[in-house]
Amino acid sequence: MSALFPTYARWDVTAVKGEGATLTDKDGKQYLDFIAGIAVCNLGHCHPKVNAALEKQLHSLWHVSNLFQIEGQERVAQLLVDHSVGDYVFFCNSGAEANEAAIKLARKATGKHHIVSMKQSFHGRTLGSMAATGQEKIHAGFGPLLTEFTYVTLNDEKELAGAVTADTAAIIVEVIQGEGGVLPMSKEYAKKLSQICEQYQCLLIVDEVQTGIGRTGTAFAYEQLELSPDIITVAKGLGNGFPVGALIGKKELKEAFSPGSHGSTFGGNPLAMAAAEAVVTEVFTPEFLADVQQKGDYFKQRLEQALASFSIVKEVRGNGLILGVACHVEAAPIITECRERGLLVLPAGPNVVRLLPPLIVSNEELNRATGILAEAIAAVNEKEQLSI
Template sequence: MMSYLFPTYARWDVTIKEAKGSWVTDVNDVKYLDFISGIAVCNLGHANEEVSDAVQEQLTKYWHMSNLFHQPIQEEVAKLLVEASDGDAVFFCNSGAEANEAAIKLARKHTGKHKIVTFLQSFHGRTFATMSATGQEKIQQGFGPLLETFQYLTFNNVEALDELGTDVAAIMLEVVQGEGGVVPADKEFIEKIAETCEKIGALLIIDEVQTGIGRTGKPFGYQHFGIKPDIITSAKGLGSGLPVGAMIGHKSLIETFQAGSHGSTFGGNPIAMAAAKVTLEKIFDEDFLNEVNKKSNYLLEKLEHIVGKHPLVNGVRGKGLLIGIECKEQVSPIIDQLREHNFLVLPAGPHVIRLLPPLTVSYEEMDIAVKTIAEVFSKVNDSVGAH
């Protein structure tokens, strides 16, 4: 069948007609257990009723208003983000890439410096600046000269930070590299980055697009490390599936982003804000986050016990409900087989299976997931052995 879309996505042969909680149903009425969650987006599961009610209510009021007008719901959502982080002010946009664009612009304007340090295997987006910030050649190929002001260091290499001088505007990183293989940062590495930023007069930007909004068992992933970033970026899980991004910054940066310095027509759209408000109220609840941590411990332990010792597996790692299974083989065919067993997961690079269940996932659903993974691994092992 001819498509009217650019083929920018390697689409699977699955067409979803409806989704609820941790499950999606395709047009052939096949049900799948979904451990993708829209790539860490539907943190409250698909079609959460309270989010749906809030969106429906806002739809009866107004759908869009220029940011020239005061919109109280923006203030309410910003307050929730500020109270759950070390920031003081929020800029709303539509995606993670846009949030990171805003962070890059703010860092350069505020410091008057241009160089931004990021890390190999990082992922920060696909706009020109965020593609330049991303430490992966495959994302950058074919687009000509990149922005020249990015320097890439090796992730978790403490010594590399000693080379940096005072010409650096900011150091930007993910505390768990999601697309780069589900690689958590070492505590010593994060502490050294914070110390280096202080020493060289650089801002610290934490990209929480995938790790934020409860995904790691805290409101934001950096909170596992006892540091205070200057800028935090967020998106994905922020709107339970509605497009919304946010850059959260320290009060010392407010003077730099005055009227006319940055903007977004749809940033802070009231429909997205209605979804974000309920999402944050539910996820930032202490009892909810405690339960995420319990589920994380349960799932990691079961995976370690049942899958971790499998001859094809190098290890299981992660933070909260962002989990990677590193394999000795390419994982693409394994992911295809898991899908044939009605279980949806993602790769994170060629050798890592990435699990991103909704934060509302049940223990029974986690048991189904582990059992399915074990069954498929055992079949893969038999077929490898047969060769």
């Protein structure tokens, strides 16, 4: 009998060892891990440079609180602003906390409270970030949420234009909706977003929790749409498994986050900064990012070729190494078939298989994953045909 709250529908897999893109369970079975902790282990499991940085910090200093100067924060913040349109950074512990901070900052800086978010978005499970999440199933059972949120459909320019007013503080959006089905933002919609934010003097918050830190082949996914967000939120891949999140904001917002306006006990502690510095130093190089884009293009092409003949497959979508296989049937049986064959993948909504390999994955591992996924879809496809 477990003493844990049953908040997760856990699989019958207990991982005990990880290396690169491979997980090993307690029975010795090995899996290709194309979940990567849900886009967290961007450098794979037990990356030697991250391990070394953390081990060194472990023997030096763990925690002192943000009453003290923490040199690691300065270095990581500089790396983040050097590779973004932002100027200042606030460190926290998770994506939900980063989005919570973004909501607070937008309201305080503008003096307005209305925020526009997207249907099928996901921004976290704290009360504020949950209110920003445009999914009723996330809201259900928790009573009144933070007010003054309006939800619109991603890529519907008319709906967006009708929702934003002079009282709107910000628009919060994912460049690719991860939990919502691996749905990318169109270039036309990105252009409309920029125009509306300028017209109504509202802030643009881009949630890069899942797409940031190199996952799409650039430091941040918004770069590929020529957006210039006022606030960027990151977490997941920033620490490669060590809990860390960050809000990156433009210089005009500095005064709104003055001393005492926001805080975090553990945010930016020396251990988190050691992990983050090792990660971004490795990821934010032209060679590494170009390799991610090449592998993403290769993987997408291989998937499209291998899955073209299956009637239950609708399309392959996404960018870089966040890809989704949209199906005409539920994804759950396909995910189970993959797991039984040694490939770990996860859903993005009821009908999409989401693929999030570590960014250090090899082409050989991408080929193996493609083969296993094709086998799994073939098995489900055959069952669907027999049931007709």
